[in-house]
Amino acid sequence: MKIKELDCVKLKNGKEVVILESSIPGYYLVEDSNVEEVGTFSYTIKESDIERVTYIS
Numbered sequence: 001m002k003i004k005e006l007d008c009v010k011l012k013n014g015k016e017v018v019i020l021e022s023s024i025p026g027y028y029l030v031e032d033s034n035v036e037e038v039g040t041f042s043y044t045i046k047e048s049d050i051e052r053v054t055y056i057s
Contacts, residue, residue: 003028003047008055011045016054 003009007019009030017030026047032040 003050003053004057006057007053010051010054011049012051013049017045 003019003022005019005022008016009019010016015032017032019028020031020042021029028045028047028050029042030045031042
């Protein structure tokens with residue numbers, strides 16, 4: 001699975017997130033799709049947390 005910055009992915013927990021950075025192999029800095037509503041911060045996920053890619057930039 002080739003994932004790059006600004007791709008959107010669906011996680012196994014049901015959330016859809018945007019990849020902000022993919023500089024460390026197997027780990028991604030992501031942001032929730034509802035960041036403006038909830039005010040959540042960016043966080044890191046592992047490649048194994050990803051169910052599928054929903055948008056390719």
